Amino acid sequence: MSNYPKPDRAALVEIYRRADLIKQNDEKVIREIKAGRLVTPYYSPRGQEIIPSALSASLTDEDYICTIYRGTHDMLAKGFPLPELWGELAGRVTGSCKGKGGTMHLTYPAKGMMVTTGIVGSSLPIATGLAWAAQLEGKGRVSVAYFGDGAANIGAFHESLNMAGLWKLPAIFVCQNNLYSEHTTFADSTAVERLSQRAAGYGMPGVTVDGNDPEAMFGAAKMAIERARAGEGPTLIEALTYRFNGHVMGDADRYMDKAEKAEAIAADPVPRLRQRLLDAGVAEDEIAGIERANAEAIAAAVEAAYAADLPDVAELKRDVFAHEIA
Amino acid sequence: MSETITETKPVTMIQALNMALADAMAEDDRVLVLGEDVGDKQEGGIVGVTKGLSSQFGTGRVKATPISEQAILGAAIGASLAGYKPVAEIMLMNFTTVAMDMIVNHAAKLRFMSGGQTHVPIVIRTMTGAGFGTGGQHGDYFEAWFAHVAGIKVVAPSNPADGYGLMRAAIEDPDPVLFIENMPSYWTPGPAPERGSRVEIGKARIARAGSDVTLVTYSRATNDCLAAAEALAADGIQAEVIDLRTIAPWDRAAVFASVEKTGRAVIVHEAVREHGVGAEIAAELSDAFFGKLKAPVKRIGAAFCPVPFSKPLETAFVPQAAGIEATVRGIL
Ligand SMILES: Cc1ncc(C[n+]2csc(CCOP(=O)(O)OP(=O)(O)O)c2C)c(N)n1
Ligand SMILES: [Mg+2]
Numbered sequence: 229m230s231n232y233p234k235p236d237r238a239a240l241v242e243i244y245r246r247a248d249l250i251k252q253n254d255e256k257v258i259r260e261i262k263a264g265r266l267v268t269p270y271y272s273p274r275g276q277e278i279i280p281s282a283l284s285a286s287l288t289d290e291d292y293i294c295t296i297y298r299g300t301h302d303m304l305a306k307g308f309p310l311p312e313l314w315g316e317l318a319g320r321v322t323g324s325c326k327g328k329g330g331t332m333h334l335t336y337p338a339k340g341m342m343v344t345t346g347i348v349g350s351s352l353p354i355a356t357g358l359a360w361a362a363q364l365e366g367k368g369r370v371s372v373a374y375f376g377d378g379a380a381n382i383g384a385f386h387e388s389l390n391m392a393g394l395w396k397l398p399a400i401f402v403c404q405n406n407l408y409s410e411h412t413t414f415a416d417s418t419a420v421e422r423l424s425q426r427a428a429g430y431g432m433p434g435v436t437v438d439g440n441d442p443e444a445m446f447g448a449a450k451m452a453i454e455r456a457r458a459g460e461g462p463t464l465i466e467a468l469t470y471r472f473n474g475h476v477m478g479d480a481d482r483y484m485d486k487a488e489k490a491e492a493i494a495a496d497p498v499p500r501l502r503q504r505l506l507d508a509g510v511a512e513d514e515i516a517g518i519e520r521a522n523a524e525a526i527a528a529a530v531e532a533a534y535a536a537d538l539p540d541v542a543e544l545k546r547d548v549f550a551h552e553i554a
Numbered sequence: 555m556s557e558t559i560t561e562t563k564p565v566t567m568i569q570a571l572n573m574a575l576a577d578a579m580a581e582d583d584r585v586l587v588l589g590e591d592v593g594d595k596q597e598g599g600i601v602g603v604t605k606g607l608s609s610q611f612g613t614g615r616v617k618a619t620p621i622s623e624q625a626i627l628g629a630a631i632g633a634s635l636a637g638y639k640p641v642a643e644i645m646l647m648n649f650t651t652v653a654m655d656m657i658v659n660h661a662a663k664l665r666f667m668s669g670g671q672t673h674v675p676i677v678i679r680t681m682t683g684a685g686f687g688t689g690g691q692h693g694d695y696f697e698a699w700f701a702h703v704a705g706i707k708v709v710a711p712s713n714p715a716d717g718y719g720l721m722r723a724a725i726e727d728p729d730p731v732l733f734i735e736n737m738p739s740y741w742t743p744g745p746a747p748e749r750g751s752r753v754e755i756g757k758a759r760i761a762r763a764g765s766d767v768t769l770v771t772y773s774r775a776t777n778d779c780l781a782a783a784e785a786l787a788a789d790g791i792q793a794e795v796i797d798l799r800t801i802a803p804w805d806r807a808a809v810f811a812s813v814e815k816t817g818r819a820v821i822v823h824e825a826v827r828e829h830g831v832g833a834e835i836a837a838e839l840s841d842a843f844f845g846k847l848k849a850p851v852k853r854i855g856a857a858f859c860p861v862p863f864s865k866p867l868e869t870a871f872v873p874q875a876a877g878i879e880a881t882v883r884g885i886l
Contacts, residue, residue: 326669357632
């Protein structure tokens with residue numbers, strides 16, 4: 229990994245801006261749900277902020293991502309606008325999906341966020357199709373599939389990686405290995421030690437990185453993205469991380485090892501990156517300014533969402549097909 | 555393949571669909587074809603519907619795939635989200651079962667769930683039908699499953715000309731279309747389609763006019779209904795045969811207009827009768843014509859068992875003209 233490209237100071241600051249936005253947004257969602265102002269199932273990405281923040285540093289708005297129910301971090305890292313995000317979480321007409329998709333189906337194609345799925349593993353085949361389109365188009369776009377460690381055990385994973393490897397598609401398969409799929413540990417569900425080992429079976433490089441280390445994650449992602457842009461084919465990245473909260477909000481997470489969890493939280497990657505920036509000479513004021521701007525943007529988006537209208541029931545008939553069918 | 559066909563000679567369904575795909579690909583670069591064995595290196599599909607396409611349009615636009623139904627449909631959905639118009643082949647309708655998630659949870663729903671920001675203009679071609687001794691896993695009609703899902707259209711042509719026109723319309727349709735092809739009748743010649751013609755999705759065709767009873771049908775069962783109507787006509791019974799062509803959304807106006815006239819309806823499909831498309835149509839008819847019908851609405855479908863192997867069983871499994879005829883006589 230020593231040959232990995234390294235983020236410069238500006239890139240690291242930008243990774244922090246995104247990671248802090250995700251962290252603060254997550255904390256806000258949880259507060260709003262607890263206060264009863266927001267009603268939605270919620271799958272917290274807390275602890276996994278660095279992965280998409282570091283990866284998105286090498287993406288453009290033209291690049292595609294497909295993600296999963298837990299993917300608010302993936303979305304925010306790619307630039308999902310907060311007002312449309314909060315409008316959607318709150319089921320309002322101002323949501324990107326007009327309140328018809330919800331937390332598990334956030335979509336914003338204007339910035340390449342094509343699909344969020346609630347079906348484990350289904351981000352992979354569709355991201356593969358977007359990569360096929362990118363290859364046909366020949367403009368150097370890439371397509372990222374985000375998914376969990378549990379999803380690596382579903383058939384769609386196998387079909388997608390084989391097809392992408394066979395066709396040398398510009399795809400990056402990013403497994404966010406948070407060590408749990410619902411209540412089951414990674415070790416209890418997976419026959420191999422490292423998911424990156426499986427890449428060999430699909431004729432593509434596979435790498436396991438510390439997804440909570442912004443430099444390692446930035447480097448691994450940049451290598452894979454550049455490889456894809458150059459037409460050299462897909463990469464499987466296993467990004468090691470940890471899910472700070474239970475599977476879904478309300479989950480008492482009794483099945484999680486307490487010491488393991490405490491250790492992961494003590495090594496919280498977001499404050500860790502903050503400290504790294506300070507150590508590198510970034511001024512406290514600059515960092516505080518970023519955090520304040522994030523907080524203000526979130527607060528404004530939340531208030532705007534609550535003030536917006538709820539959808540009219542006539543929406544039930546719209547967007548089922550291009551033209552309403554009686 | 556198209557150069558061997560003149561516009562006037564009868565063509566088979568295979569030829570008609572091949573022409574439709576070739577014409578659509580020639581007209582619009584965004585049209586893609588993918589599926590198992592679809593390239594010319596693989597003989598253009600197991601029955602030859604895609605023959606010549608990869609030679610004419612290249613293996614970039616005509617992709618022979620691994621045996622990966624989820625990835626085939628995922629590839630089609632993803633490419634369609636990026637602006638392409640893929641025609642994906644799932645070799646047999648029974649094989650849709652291993653890719654239901656892509657069809658039901660994704661293709662059908664992305665438009666709605668994204669609030670109209672994305673849509674999935676794909677065609678899923680699939681063939682089926684009893685008659686070839688393929689037994690229980692290669693010949694089911696599962697159209698009711700898909701018709702039951704909001705967001706996907708289902709079409710099933712009964713003749714080559716409709717096959718051509720429906721395929722052209724399906725490719726141009728902004729929503730996902732499941733395109734059901736009947737396997738045993740692939741080689742039956744019919745009048746040639748007019749090149750460039752379209753058959754509007756959602757519009758039925760009066761395959762035979764009549765005043766005594768309405769037979770509502772689609773796909774190969776249309777031929778059995780026409781044969782039954784012919785036999786009934788010998789006794790002066792005039793059956794009107796409505797070939798739905800589109801199963802979802804079905805042409806209520808056409809069916810209602812016919813039943814308004816005849817007062818009697820029999821719905822005939824090759825899928826098993828239980829919980830089938832016929833039940834939906836019968837329910838709508840009883841709702842619209844309660845008290846005005848001259849007889850109860852009847853449904854005819856395959857026997858409620860897996861498609862059997864042995865010839866006499868397979869023959870008895872599928873609705874036949876004689877059975878349709880007998881049912882009609884029973885309600886006159
Ligand atoms: C096909 C399918 N099976 C089961 C579920 C229920 N389910 C939702 S999330 C989940 C765990 C997935 O774990 P993982 O892939 O590791 O992602 P994570 O939730 O950890 O981010 C399960 C089993 C589902 N949504 N889809
Ligand atoms: Mg997991």
